[in-house]
Amino acid sequence: MQKTRLDTARIRAARRTIDPVFLDTPLYRCEALEPVLGCAVSLKLETANPVRSFKARGTEVVASRLAESGSRAVVCASAGNLGQALAWSGRGRGLDVTVVASRFATVAKLDRIRALGARLELVDGDHEVARERATVIARREGIRLVEDSLDIETCEGAGTIGLELADSAPSFDAVLVALGGGALATGVGHVLKALTPGVEMICVQPLGAPALTYSWLQRRVVNTDSADTIADGVAGRCPIPAVLDDLLQVADDAVLVREASIIAGMRTLLDHAGLVVEPSAALGVAAVLEDRDRFAGRHVATIVCGSNVDMGAYHRWVGAGHPPEGL
Amino acid sequence: MQKTRLDTARIRAARRTIDPVFLDTPLYRCEALEPVLGCAVSLKLETANPVRSFKARGTEVVASRLAESGSRAVVCASAGNLGQALAWSGRGRGLDVTVVASRFATVAKLDRIRALGARLELVDGDHEVARERATVIARREGIRLVEDSLDIETCEGAGTIGLELADSAPSFDAVLVALGGGALATGVGHVLKALTPGVEMICVQPLGAPALTYSWLQRRVVNTDSADTIADGVAGRCPIPAVLDDLLQVADDAVLVREASIIAGMRTLLDHAGLVVEPSAALGVAAVLEDRDRFAGRHVATIVCGSNVDMGAYHRWVGAGHPPEGL
Numbered sequence: 200m201q202k203t204r205l206d207t208a209r210i211r212a213a214r215r216t217i218d219p220v221f222l223d224t225p226l227y228r229c230e231a232l233e234p235v236l237g238c239a240v241s242l243k244l245e246t247a248n249p250v251r252s253f254k255a256r257g258t259e260v261v262a263s264r265l266a267e268s269g270s271r272a273v274v275c276a277s278a279g280n281l282g283q284a285l286a287w288s289g290r291g292r293g294l295d296v297t298v299v300a301s302r303f304a305t306v307a308k309l310d311r312i313r314a315l316g317a318r319l320e321l322v323d324g325d326h327e328v329a330r331e332r333a334t335v336i337a338r339r340e341g342i343r344l345v346e347d348s349l350d351i352e353t354c355e356g357a358g359t360i361g362l363e364l365a366d367s368a369p370s371f372d373a374v375l376v377a378l379g380g381g382a383l384a385t386g387v388g389h390v391l392k393a394l395t396p397g398v399e400m401i402c403v404q405p406l407g408a409p410a411l412t413y414s415w416l417q418r419r420v421v422n423t424d425s426a427d428t429i430a431d432g433v434a435g436r437c438p439i440p441a442v443l444d445d446l447l448q449v450a451d452d453a454v455l456v457r458e459a460s461i462i463a464g465m466r467t468l469l470d471h472a473g474l475v476v477e478p479s480a481a482l483g484v485a486a487v488l489e490d491r492d493r494f495a496g497r498h499v500a501t502i503v504c505g506s507n508v509d510m511g512a513y514h515r516w517v518g519a520g521h522p523p524e525g526l
Numbered sequence: 527m528q529k530t531r532l533d534t535a536r537i538r539a540a541r542r543t544i545d546p547v548f549l550d551t552p553l554y555r556c557e558a559l560e561p562v563l564g565c566a567v568s569l570k571l572e573t574a575n576p577v578r579s580f581k582a583r584g585t586e587v588v589a590s591r592l593a594e595s596g597s598r599a600v601v602c603a604s605a606g607n608l609g610q611a612l613a614w615s616g617r618g619r620g621l622d623v624t625v626v627a628s629r630f631a632t633v634a635k636l637d638r639i640r641a642l643g644a645r646l647e648l649v650d651g652d653h654e655v656a657r658e659r660a661t662v663i664a665r666r667e668g669i670r671l672v673e674d675s676l677d678i679e680t681c682e683g684a685g686t687i688g689l690e691l692a693d694s695a696p697s698f699d700a701v702l703v704a705l706g707g708g709a710l711a712t713g714v715g716h717v718l719k720a721l722t723p724g725v726e727m728i729c730v731q732p733l734g735a736p737a738l739t740y741s742w743l744q745r746r747v748v749n750t751d752s753a754d755t756i757a758d759g760v761a762g763r764c765p766i767p768a769v770l771d772d773l774l775q776v777a778d779d780a781v782l783v784r785e786a787s788i789i790a791g792m793r794t795l796l797d798h799a800g801l802v803v804e805p806s807a808a809l810g811v812a813a814v815l816e817d818r819d820r821f822a823g824r825h826v827a828t829i830v831c832g833s834n835v836d837m838g839a840y841h842r843w844v845g846a847g848h849p850p851e852g853l
Contacts, residue, residue: 220554225574227547231638244574247552251800311558473578473833475800506800 279308361390584683606635688717
């Protein structure tokens with residue numbers, strides 16, 4: 200592997216600044232999924248914590264460094280999970296947290312950001328509009344802007360998941376990672392390529408929000424005009440060049456999945472693993488459902504990266520008693 | 527605390543024989559539950575493992591001791607979770623596992639017992655009939671009968687949850703534990719009373735299966751003629767005297783909850799914590815819902831002890847989009 204912006208030793212050091220409630224998350228073989236998916240499946244569960252996503256691994260690193268440097272305020276744009284995590288991490292360290300989000304964001308996520316005491320500003324546009332607005336606020340107020348995936352702490356935090364995967368006894372053949380801005384994929388991917396280079400590192404993105412996957416395939420940044428997916432956590436349109444450079448070093452493949460597969464993935468995880476997940480967290484399972492032959496007989500691990508969903512939407516998507524075989 | 531059959535040092539030793547996949551489970555404050563429940567709530571999540579319940583902590587201890595002693599076979603009666611766990615623990619150690627269950631047991635649990643390679647024998651009666659049948663099989667075949675809650679390993683395994691609760695930083699005011707046969711309550715209770723005696727140890731049982739609670743209240747074994755509850759994991763009728771003796775030492779209270787409260791508890795955990803749980807695992811939340819005044823302003827921890835449900839029944843109980851306030 201050529202160099203990325205990341206460093207495994209720094210990722211190990213990051214673990215020491217993260218509240219243990221977010222570390223050493225469950226990693227277990229889920230055999231009940233295996234007849235459905237046709238391969239051995241291990242789940243890395245990032246939902247059983249105070250913010251129900253992996254994002255706090257990164258915001259713990261950001262917030263602890265800010266607090267050490269005497270900062271008092273921070274702003275980020277978020278589809279909801281980063282904002283919730285930053286609100287949690289900032290609250291514990293006396294930071295004023297501002298989160299900018301699309302007014303179309305998942306209501307459950309916005310409610311939790313407010314409940315955690317952050318100032319929430321909604322923009323009349325998508326996540327890219329929120330990113331622009333957060334930049335303006337940071338400049339105007341002279342405070343730190345946390346840019347997900349660009350800021351190295353967000354990738355280092357996510358990378359600690361990679362350490363836990365690499366340190367586990369079972370050797371996976373492939374790891375399936377949701378691809379959005381790229382923090383999770385580059386963080387986990389860096390560590391896996393450094394420590395377990397034989398493991399295939401596969402990114403999965405919705406067909407409706409394919410910008411970073413197209414960029415990876417074409418080896419240059421490709422923006423898209425719109426994003427149309429229920430997987431709100433990964434619905435970016437404008438990949439970050441430095442993140443793409445890292446992704447080109449660490450990803451073995453990047454695949455796109457249909458919305459119907461994401462829903463089938465959510466339903467499969469509910470029916471056979473007893474897990475409520477948000478759409479982004481079902482991308483790995485969706486990828487297996489779309490290409491069973493590729494994974495047949497192999498051992499795949501997938502990161503169940505979040506469970507913040509509006510329950511009304513969840514019930515509409517997943518329904519009640521519909522078998523996942525309906526894909 | 528007067529003596530129980532349990533010993534904290536032995537419980538610490540038991541940890542070393544349990545596969546780490548079942549240990550150090552998530553323990554986290556779930557603030558989204560708190561407006562609904564009116565108190566601070568921490569969840570100890572025992573569902574994110576290969577058998578989706580806490581029972582493998584005990585069966586790991588049983589199976590490892592059996593394997594060390596050269597045994598080749600073992601039998602237990604089970605409502606489903608113990609059988610699944612014993613099947614898992616036995617499979618990894620080359621033990622032939624027989625599970626006796628009621629033919630009315632939760633189908634998802636029976637399916638998993640079979641899938642894990644155990645021999646499953648169904649009886650035309652309830653769990654107490656299954657217990658009798660398992661005794662006959664053990665005697666006839668000359669193999670070890672694992673009796674949940676009576677056999678000390680099952681309580682020691684459960685007791686390791688107590689160690690994890692006691693070792694955690696936050697000090698709870700009360701711990702709410704599902705009460706069935708008593709392994710979980712006596713195991714956890716022993717450790718909490720030994721290490722954190724100020725924490726109130728509250729057992730929760732369904733009003734429809736109150737035998738051990740009645741026994742605790744009357745300080746003598748009270749059998750019941752029937753058990754009628756959706757909480758299949760705790761639906762015993764014939765408490766074990768030695769377990770009652772221990773429970774009298776470690777429990778500060780034992781309360782009964784209505785079926786509607788159990789359902790409301792399941793719905794609350796789904797809607798506000800994103801957790802699918804089986805009825806037994808909602809007993810703690812049900813107890814708070816029934817007596818908010820008792821817990822107002824306090825910090826309670828509850829053990830989410832299993833998530834093995836038939837999804838059809840789950841959907842019928844929990845419905846879609848019904849607010850938990852409907853209690």
